[in-house]
Amino acid sequence: MNATSEPRPMATSHRIVPSAPASAGERASRISARDVTVHYGPKQAIFDVSIDVPERSVTAFIGPSGCGKSTFLRCFNRMNDTIEGCRVGGTITIDGEDIYDPSLDVVELRARVGMVFQKPNPFPKSIYDNIAYGPRIHGLVKSKAETDALVESSLKKAGLWKEVSDRLDAPGTGLSGGQQQRLCIARTIATGPEVILMDEPCSALDPIATAIVEDLIHELKEQYTIIIVTHSMQQAARVSQKTAFFHLGKLIEYGDTEQIFVNPRDKQTEAYITGRIG
Amino acid sequence: MTSVETEFDANTRRRAQVRQSLTRRNRAETRFRLLGLGSVLAAMAFVAVLFGNILSNGLPAFWQYNLQTEVYFDPDVINVPAPPVQEAGQSDADYQAASLAWQRRLAMVNWNRLITASIAQAMQGVDVEIDDRSALSIVDTGTRFVLRDMVLANPDLIGQTRDVSMLLSADGDNWSKGKLSRDLPDARQQLTRPARDAIDALTATGAIHPAFAWHIFTNVDSRSSPASAGLAGAFVGSLYMMLVVILLSVPIGVSSAIYLEEFAPKNRITDLIEVNINNLAAVPSIVFGLLGAAVFINIFHLPLSAPLVGGLVLTLMTLPTIIIATRSSLRAVPPSLRQAALGIGASRMQMVFHHVLPVTFPGILTASILGVAQALGETAPLLLIGMNAFVANIPATPLEQSAALPVQIYLWQGNENRNFFEERTFAAIIVLLALMILLNALAIWLRSRLERKA
């Protein structure tokens, strides 16, 4: 299934390490999509979307349900590959590398681009094994001590360490909904991704758990490039720096979050934000 | 600054590690995938081997060699008076006794003399000396009854000549089909040298030739004349059993499913019934045979080997299957339909019989046919109620002794004449499988037809 990728020069080697970002608005674009289309069988779901996502920030995709925002999100780690009859066109690059290049192994891509799903989906394993799962399959940890350290640091980054440090052997499915979702975030962090995709991560959570996860997202953006799909405009306004508004499979408007919410350029965006389409 | 750099290094290191693991992991992936594909192919290969084996071994049995020759119904040999006629005033019993006496006279006739004479006739111009015993060993021992029955059906035949197709004996058929080695010494051959030579010679003249063995479908089992043994008795026996199963298990099973699904209160008793039915579905079939032996045979003294008893045992065995399948198709009816029916003032009973049942009818029908098909192939419980007995007649009623198709297979595989009966057993298997496939096809056809209408 996955073509074994040939060793080739790493795009990262040419990268200039950013020192301090010049300004919040001028961050380098890590992820760049050009004329992306998605078809499910004969039905087209995404129409020629082009977008540049800045690194170390939160970009929100909003839009009415069925607008294709989740489908588009799943293009960034090629999760659409797992859906029968789904075809993706156009190009998506991360650090200049085409992620749909046939020589690229999707496993490698997904190790770099993690994903958090709508419904918390911990594996039927212990909390510890949930976190250790990714590093183990990728061969990132060699010893028990290394694994222990990685589990601890991941749980700490996800803000879950204090709550579960005394019961790492308990099943992950036994946690509350909000804890489960943070466990899934910790699980994603553990493989050391550079980008984290979040597909409506709070839609199954209560308001208090949602607030905790939002705070977490806020912290994580210091280290990761985050794209979040959300159906809640308030959430987009709270957590994101950039916002893209999708409607009927098309990118209608993309810009700084503040500008989108305060001064939308497009009439459809305005209509959505003011609650006239939804 | 340094923290950012280390982080970048960490990313690079991780990417290298992931990339390093890829070859191994992708190989494991391919291995796993091939293992799965291999399993599927193995399972399909089993199907192919099984069917190939059955067909290649069983199909030849449907063609048997016949000796086509003229038979002179010699009045000197058939020395019997004219058949009796019922006179006015003669009681039924008296007439029956007289006819039986006449038939006994007919049975006493040495029919084999007609056979040897006609074989001698056929051998004219062939340079083989053959004694009577060898000649008789060529054709099936049942041939004499064929001739007798011809006369019985038409007494005017006496004194006339008729073209008769005589079935070759089991040994003769084996020889013609080349299943017996021609290199074996005389002492180890089933047929004498003259008999073998005669068969070869008659095959050369065209008198002996293969023909479709219709008698497999029309004759009953026979031990004395194996070449003419057929499945008619077993077929009728199985048919009776299936009728009993259909008449009992379908109404009882469907009613029981309706009660449990639609009316029964949810309490411990119905929970118990539910668990009980699920378990009953998984009880080994032989246990139902034990039940039949202990209750139907030993307590109720129902006749041994009767299709009625077999049908009752199979009914009890099929019942849980039908109940479970019916319940699941009842459960699949959307609640909206029920609410709509109740909403317009129908009683629960009306809702079930007027609205729910018609929708589930295709499902219930299919489940019933599949249940019956499964019962058709069941063997073990029948052995325990005496159906392994050798029965050489077609049962007139379900209370008479009878064979059944699967049991016939069991009996034939145990026949001492393995050379001949192995092929015959495969033929019986083909007939049984063909019936089951037919039933399954019927179920599929009916369902697609009924569902299109609905």
Place this chain on the structure above:
Amino acid sequence: MTSVLIAALVLAMMAFAYRQGYSRSRVLAGQSRLHSRPQYHGALLALWAVVPFLLILALWGLTSGQAQEWYLASLMPSDIAAGSDYASAAARLRNIASGFGVAGDMADWERTAGESLGRFNTILKLSAVALGALLGIAGLVMARARLSARLRARNHVEAAIKALLIFCSIVAILTTLGIVISLVTETVRFFTYVSPIDFFFGTVWNPGYSTTSNEASGSYGMLPLLLGTVMISGIAMLVALPIGLMSAIWLTQYAKPRVRNMIKPVIEVLAGIPTIVYGFFALVTVGPALSGLGDVIGLSINATSALTAGIVMGIMIIPFISSLSDDIIRQVPRTMRDGSLGLGATKSETIRMVIVPAALPGIVGAILLAVSRAIGETMIVVLAAGNAPILRFNPAEPTSTFTVTIVTALTGDADFASPQSLVAFALGLTLFVITLMLNIGALVIVRKYREQYE
């Protein structure tokens, strides 16, 4: 009066009663609003008329044979009634009574006795019909008098139907009860001959088949049978589990829907084939092939052995495991799969480390069901295991199982009440208890598993 006539009478009565109820209620409807529709009034009256009628007829059917027997005995001269010719004399009288007559001359007493028996039978039948009809009419009249506009006829009719449905659901319970009671009573009878300790812990199986006495001679230790059963089931699971599970994984996770829809039914064909067919296939094809393979690799493998039976049984169980696992794997939520793929796991890593562990309880349940089926399987082992109840651990040697021994015990010539036959029930009870525990275990596990993902 023939049975056809009686049936016609009953039907006519039903039609008449229905008509009466229908038209009477129409008249009532003219006066005030009816609670139930006229059809229900008709059906109610028909029930009241026909049910007593049928009850009387059933009573007559059950008792008339016995009554005739008593009367017959009183008709005969005392020396014949007590003598050994009683059965044939009785048969002659019945023939005279039915008008068929007997061959040869009748004694005077036979003629008069036969005629009075005939009269007795006619009177009995006529009075049964008359009584039934009378009660039916009485029921009709009574029920008709109670008809009123406010009568809840529908509820009455529905109560009757519900009673019938409940009766049908009880049949399954009665079957289980019948199995348990008959197995237990016969087992207790068996234990009067052989001590339970010798039976359950004995290592030698060698029932002495003495025809002269019913005493237990020989040993009835079931351990050799248990070993054979466990060995064959074990081999079967070794074949079926990897192939079945990997097929299910490949079909659910790798195959394109179109391929899957084509392959799945082909594999499931294996489940529909009667076990007698597998048995014969094992005996004729697989056994000799294994034995030949053994010769090639220098192992002595018997053609009928635990290995032969086990392998073929494994083939039979493949679709059982694969379709059960298929259902169970498909119940693992897709989100869990996506979670693993999203972390960069390969498909096989996801299956091995997430999907299979998540589905494990369900798969264990499926395995238990498959084992229970393997243990209860009869015809394959009867034909292919060699029936050698000896305690030995070599799978290449002939062996025996519970089911084989049950069949041998009950299809032999031994008297039903002898320990040689009764032991079948002790074995059957053991088998029943083992499979019951496996089934209940499987049901509990699978039910818990389903709840986990609902």
